[in-house]
Amino acid sequence: MMLKKLLVSAVLAAAALSALAEDRPPPLPVEPTGIIETLPERYPPDWFLVHDVAFFHMSDGKIYVIDSSEETLGDQVKGLFNNSLMGAILQVPSRGEIMSVETFHTRGTRGDRIDVLTIWDTVTLSPVGEVMLPSGKRFMGMPERVVLQTLNEDKWLAIFNLSPSTSVSLVDLEKRELMGEIPTPGCSFIYPNGGMAFSSICADGRMLTVTLNDDGSERGRSFSDVFFDSDDSPVFERPALSGGIAYFPAFDATVHPVAMTGSAATPMAPWSLVGPDEATWAPAGIEIDGEDDLGRIYFLMNPEANGVDGMHNSGGAEIWVFDPDSRRRVLRIPLQEWGLSFAVGRGEEPKVLVTNPVDMSVELYDGLSGEFIRKITGFGQETPLFLWGAK
Amino acid sequence: MMSLIDKLLERRARAAAQTASRRGMLKTLGGVLVGASTVPLLPVARAEGGAARPVEEGSDTDCDYWRYCAIDGFLCSCCGGSANTCPPGTEMSPVTWIGTCHNPADGRNYVISYNDCCGKSTCGACLCQRDEGDRPPYRPDKTNDINWCLGTASAAYHCSTAVVVGVAFEE
Numbered sequence: 001m002m003l004k005k006l007l008v009s010a011v012l013a014a015a016a017l018s019a020l021a022e023d024r025p026p027p028l029p030v031e032p033t034g035i036i037e038t039l040p041e042r043y044p045p046d047w048f049l050v051h052d053v054a055f056f057h058m059s060d061g062k063i064y065v066i067d068s069s070e071e072t073l074g075d076q077v078k079g080l081f082n083n084s085l086m087g088a089i090l091q092v093p094s095r096g097e098i099m100s101v102e103t104f105h106t107r108g109t110r111g112d113r114i115d116v117l118t119i120w121d122t123v124t125l126s127p128v129g130e131v132m133l134p135s136g137k138r139f140m141g142m143p144e145r146v147v148l149q150t151l152n153e154d155k156w157l158a159i160f161n162l163s164p165s166t167s168v169s170l171v172d173l174e175k176r177e178l179m180g181e182i183p184t185p186g187c188s189f190i191y192p193n194g195g196m197a198f199s200s201i202c203a204d205g206r207m208l209t210v211t212l213n214d215d216g217s218e219r220g221r222s223f224s225d226v227f228f229d230s231d232d233s234p235v236f237e238r239p240a241l242s243g244g245i246a247y248f249p250a251f252d253a254t255v256h257p258v259a260m261t262g263s264a265a266t267p268m269a270p271w272s273l274v275g276p277d278e279a280t281w282a283p284a285g286i287e288i289d290g291e292d293d294l295g296r297i298y299f300l301m302n303p304e305a306n307g308v309d310g311m312h313n314s315g316g317a318e319i320w321v322f323d324p325d326s327r328r329r330v331l332r333i334p335l336q337e338w339g340l341s342f343a344v345g346r347g348e349e350p351k352v353l354v355t356n357p358v359d360m361s362v363e364l365y366d367g368l369s370g371e372f373i374r375k376i377t378g379f380g381q382e383t384p385l386f387l388w389g390a391k
Numbered sequence: 392m393m394s395l396i397d398k399l400l401e402r403r404a405r406a407a408a409q410t411a412s413r414r415g416m417l418k419t420l421g422g423v424l425v426g427a428s429t430v431p432l433l434p435v436a437r438a439e440g441g442a443a444r445p446v447e448e449g450s451d452t453d454c455d456y457w458r459y460c461a462i463d464g465f466l467c468s469c470c471g472g473s474a475n476t477c478p479p480g481t482e483m484s485p486v487t488w489i490g491t492c493h494n495p496a497d498g499r500n501y502v503i504s505y506n507d508c509c510g511k512s513t514c515g516a517c518l519c520q521r522d523e524g525d526r527p528p529y530r531p532d533k534t535n536d537i538n539w540c541l542g543t544a545s546a547a548y549h550c551s552t553a554v555v556v557g558v559a560f561e562e
Contacts, residue, residue: 056515058548085546086538109512109547140546141528141537163541164486164531188529201529230530237527310461310522313536 038123039065039078041096043390045347047078049098050362051089051143051386059084059108063100064379065125065390068351068364077379079125086140090148090157093391095173096122099148099157101138117157117171129176133169137161142286143386145238146189149198156216158190158198168198170216179216184208189237191246194262201237201248203230207258207265227256227267236312240289240297242324247297249273249283251305251312257324271327273299273320274306282306285315287341287386292350292367297324300339315340315357321367333370336363343387353387360384446496454519456553458503461490461524463535464551467508469517475554477508483552484509485542488532490524491559500559506552509540514550 046069054060061083070076083089087102098120106112115138119129139147139162147160156179157171166188170179187200187208196219197211205226211219228235228250235256239246245268248256257268274281283289284302291297301318305311315338321331333352340357344350350367353376361377362384449456451474452466458474459466471478484507492503526533540546 056513058513103546105545105547110510110545113546136541136546139528139537140540162528162531162537164537166531188531203530230526234526234530237529309524312525313463313520313522 036124037079039125041123042093043122044069045345045389046351047390048343048345048353048362049089049091049388049390050353050381050384051083051388052381052384053086053143053386055383055385058086059104061085061087061102062380063089063098064381064384066353066362066376066379068345068353068374068376071374073376073378076376081120081125081127086142088139088143088147088159089388090150091122091388091391092150092154092157092173093122094154097128097173098122101133101148101159103138103140117159119173119176131171131176131178133159133178134161134181137163137167137169144189145287145388146191149190149192151198151212152195152216160188160190162188166200168200168210170212172216182210182218184210191239191258191260191265192241193260193265197262199258199260199265201235205229207267209264211263222264224258224265224267227258227270236283236288238288240291240299240324242291242295242297245324247289247324249289249299251282253282253301253306273301273322273329280304280306282312283316284312285340285342286313287343287355288316290342290344290352290389292344293346293348294350295324296330297322298342298344298352298367300342319352319354319365331368331370333365333367335365336372336375341385341387343389345389346391353389355384355387362387447494448496452517454517454521457494457496458492458501458553458555459519460492460521461503461535462505462551462553463520463522463525464505464507464518465514465549466517466519467514467550467552470508470514470550472508472550472552475552477506477552478511478514478550480511481508481549482510482543482545483507484539487539488534489556490533492523492553500561501555502557502559504552504554504556505535505539506554507539508549508552509543510545510547511549512547 048066050064052062062080064080065078083100083102085103090099100118104114115133117131121128139160149158159169161167167181167183169181172179184200187202191199193199200208205228207224210221213219235248235250239248246258253273254270256270259266281301282305283299284305285300288300298321300316301320302316319333337358339354341355352365352367354363361375363375364373451468477483487506490503493500525535528534528536538548540548
């Protein structure tokens, strides 16, 4: 009797399972393992590089590749690469590479110091080369756009050194080897000035321009006239760049255009970013300016910083957009909360990505209308202090 | 040390947005009020009558402490060191930048050397950014935007001190 009951139960169970199986979709195919994603050779206009400097653990800096046009996190995050100890990066689309200057110690925070240029492939986000740099020289500080610069049709990379003596190291990117070092005493950073020259900004209020020979040695150097006072009317070292002119904003909201045409840098007549009823406004923040493919220049503006000592790094409430030729403001972008850094994307409809220091998110704005588009956060960022429009 | 800090935090960002006018007023008063808040007095702050002794007021773990007028970094006083000493096992940078701060307790201006302590990862406590008199890195003598762990065995930044190195010249 017991056996009969068991047999009946088994038959019924098998029938039920069979019926259930017929109602389900076919099973998933077996998937291969080991597949690694890649990225396009040229990043789309709305992609950005978000440099998280990891301010609370600086040897773990990261640069996230973010597609700002997407709405969900899974579609926004395209990948990342590392950058150790407050380094500097520069994407060079003609080479399909991203230059990354960084520093390591052989025992983490101790041991032998290694300063190195790491070359990342933009498609695979993998390191494809490196060049050892002179130890203890490379600029180490808050990220800047003017620490790395390519020269000679992207065949050379210029690297700014501050130890605190100042100089520029040249790297041959074809051979991936160090070429030499050009001293720039009293002058700092690297501003593009034609393919075979670079300019630097000097503590005495002048611009230095160094021209180069075909082998990278110095051909000559010249200084501009004094155009600012680094004690009483300092300019930020971070200009907006448009049409061969570097627009250096000053602490007092004056803009000093400097022509960079391949010869000596030439300061031009300054003009003001603020109107008569805006005297308290001034640029402030970390990454305080930018430019777009339409020829417009952007500045991060603080409503209370003008004339207030110590406010120049504190960020701003709006981004102001100017036509540099007419010197007219063409757009005000009121930020949702506050901005500390920003970058402008490419194309005819540029987007603006802003670091919001209140919650350490990044926020996207329309560069034509000024409208807020979306907040991008939760992608692992901690201190995303510097942004780049991807190329 | 590096530029950024406080305003990276919500407290600072909101303060910058909402209390800038108050900061401006303090500056207008020449910094006289800086550091004269409710913080307790240091042991050296009140001389015992009689022979005059140097005085300073405030807590060296407070960002408003008078010496920190131009600082940007983690306060070594919160990391096992003090306003003028590094925490154990770190190395003080031999080169650095200077600021000038007003000591409200004696009415003098002092030259302050902001030597970084190096060789360990960031302390992480008492982040403080004041930036008064700070200039971009093309003025290395007056900038806090760079890592001043220069000339040290390790480039790892840990915290910042504020060492009195002299009385400033009267203007």
